[in-house]
Amino acid sequence: MADAQQIEAELLGFVRREVFAPTVELTPETDLVAAGFDSMSLVRVLLFIETTYGMWIPEKEITAETLRNLRSLAAAVCRLLHER
Amino acid sequence: MSGKLLLNGSDYLMLGFDHELRRLGYAGNSCQIILELGSSFPRARLEKRILEVCSRWPIVRARPGGMFRPQWKPGRNGGPTPSVRVHRDQEGLDQQLINESLASDRGELLRFDLIEREGGGACRLMFSWAHALMDAPSAEYILALLGREDLQMPAEPRPATNAPAAASRSKFSARVKLAWKTLYRIEKMGVKGPRSLGTRHSDAPRALGYRIERFSAEESKKVRDNAVRLCGLLGAAQFHAAASIVELDRLHKRLNKPSPSYVLPVPVGLRLKGAVEPIFSNQVTMLMTQFLTEDSATVERVATLLKGEMQEAMRTDMLESGRVLSDLFRFLPRSPYMAVLKKGLGGEICSLFYGDTAAVNPNLTTFLGAPILDFAHVAAITPSPGIGVIFYYFQGALRVTVLHLLPILSPDEAAEFGLGLRKRLLEPGIV
Numbered sequence: 155m156a157d158a159q160q161i162e163a164e165l166l167g168f169v170r171r172e173v174f175a176p177t178v179e180l181t182p183e184t185d186l187v188a189a190g191f192d193s194m195s196l197v198r199v200l201l202f203i204e205t206t207y208g209m210w211i212p213e214k215e216i217t218a219e220t221l222r223n224l225r226s227l228a229a230a231v232c233r234l235l236h237e238r
Numbered sequence: 239m240s241g242k243l244l245l246n247g248s249d250y251l252m253l254g255f256d257h258e259l260r261r262l263g264y265a266g267n268s269c270q271i272i273l274e275l276g277s278s279f280p281r282a283r284l285e286k287r288i289l290e291v292c293s294r295w296p297i298v299r300a301r302p303g304g305m306f307r308p309q310w311k312p313g314r315n316g317g318p319t320p321s322v323r324v325h326r327d328q329e330g331l332d333q334q335l336i337n338e339s340l341a342s343d344r345g346e347l348l349r350f351d352l353i354e355r356e357g358g359g360a361c362r363l364m365f366s367w368a369h370a371l372m373d374a375p376s377a378e379y380i381l382a383l384l385g386r387e388d389l390q391m392p393a394e395p396r397p398a399t400n401a402p403a404a405a406s407r408s409k410f411s412a413r414v415k416l417a418w419k420t421l422y423r424i425e426k427m428g429v430k431g432p433r434s435l436g437t438r439h440s441d442a443p444r445a446l447g448y449r450i451e452r453f454s455a456e457e458s459k460k461v462r463d464n465a466v467r468l469c470g471l472l473g474a475a476q477f478h479a480a481a482s483i484v485e486l487d488r489l490h491k492r493l494n495k496p497s498p499s500y501v502l503p504v505p506v507g508l509r510l511k512g513a514v515e516p517i518f519s520n521q522v523t524m525l526m527t528q529f530l531t532e533d534s535a536t537v538e539r540v541a542t543l544l545k546g547e548m549q550e551a552m553r554t555d556m557l558e559s560g561r562v563l564s565d566l567f568r569f570l571p572r573s574p575y576m577a578v579l580k581k582g583l584g585g586e587i588c589s590l591f592y593g594d595t596a597a598v599n600p601n602l603t604t605f606l607g608a609p610i611l612d613f614a615h616v617a618a619i620t621p622s623p624g625i626g627v628i629f630y631y632f633q634g635a636l637r638v639t640v641l642h643l644l645p646i647l648s649p650d651e652a653a654e655f656g657l658g659l660r661k662r663l664l665e666p667g668i669v
Contacts, residue, residue, distance in 0.1 A: 175510040190511035
């Protein structure tokens with residue numbers, strides 16, 4: 155099973171490629187919402203997680219804390235995968 | 239720059255709406271940003287900035303052309319330099335100005351109206367642009383560049399065209415197959431097709447009108463909290479759209495114009511987050527969503543359906559399908575394209591025009607030294623349906639522009655809709 159670090163790297167690669175412009179300096183600690191992450195970006199990321207890890211993140215897990223940055227999102231994905 | 243620049247499918251659709259509106263006697267498909275300024279500035283200072291923008295981007299004076307591949311033709315000298323007209327403020331002036339056509343076929347794609355108040359001091363600036371040239375985020379960006387001499391013009395003078403997505407590089411047959419999904423979706427909507435308010439006065443064009451609902455900081459926070467409660471953390475746009483549909487349903491019923499369903503084309507931005515380019519382009523695709531009347535009674539119900547539709551659309555590639563469809567239409571010459579467009583509008587494919595531009599460009603705090611006290615978006619809408627809304631946040635406070643075509647919707651009816659929508663955003667549970 156993927157660990158949080160691996161998930162973080164995969165999420166970072168995806169959002170760099172598909173969500174944000176190449177000029178945006180993106181790290182695992184970047185504040186996603188402040189950088190322009192919106193509802194459509196979220197759906198794209200959720201679909202990526204579903205395709206990659208076979209799991210749809212429940213709505214109650216989509217909190218300000220989870221979406222603070224990619225590190226917290228990856229940690230949530232990792233926790234949910236282990237809870238399955 | 240003397241080279242030609244191709245219009246993308248979304249630009250071409252905006253150009254098509256422009257022709258259709260003009261044919262029906264309206265001003266065309268133009269938009270306005272209206273700034274309330276705390277002090278005035280010399281007209282020459284704005285004209286100087288406009289010249290700088292024109293010399294960097296000749297496309298702002300280009301003419302649309304091209305038989306089989308629609309394109310902007312900047313030409314050697316281009317069209318006229320965008321004008322700055324000065325007016326004395328008077329009642330009804332704003333509505334008069336938004337109903338004056340831009341001569342876009344002669345290269346007038348931008349215009350500025352400076353409205354001075356008696357005794358000087360505060361003034362109002364109306365920036366008009368042809369929607370075929372660019373979308374609202376680009377217009378905000380250009381306006382910020384014009385008004386802030388401290389901002390550097392981007393280094394790249396040549397505007398980039400719409401970068402082709404993977405589907406656009408695929409085989410023609412694969413693109414047709416993908417585009418067909420959108421046509422099939424629209425056809426299915428026809429089973430319980432909508433009947434818009436525009437059917438009431440289809441042959442009586444007059445003018446575009448608008449009113450703005452302004453929310454205080456406290457009210458805006460309440461709307462945001464309601465959006466999070468009903469639509470999740472980033473669901474503000476879905477909440478706005480859902481409240482609009484429920485209020486539209488109420489208006490239809492009050493006017494005794496029941497509709498079996500409501501179709502809402504939801505605009506989805508295609509620019510990568512954090513990118514302003516391509517500037518002179520409409521980077522939007524439309525997702526057609528439909529709500530049956532029996533599902534349109536509560537904001538919660540519409541929001542749930544809308545969220546599900548958006549997720550399904552992403553899962554099934556419907557967004558790319560819509561984009562590819564409009565891209566393919568670019569290869570139709572204007573006459574058959576207009577025939578398709580008119581058939582679509584005549585077939586009631588839209589119940590409400592809806593835009594959500596989110597937060598206004600953060601650089602729009604001052605304009606040529608004058609503090610920006612208020613900001614408004616106004617946009618043209620087509621006779622079917624003859625009603626539209628735009629949501630945006632200026633300095634953290636929500637604004638909603640309600641657009642209506644006279645006589646399809648009177649000012650009183652537009653006010654009724656606007657006030658009803660306001661109440662619904664603040665108290666989404668009200669019946």
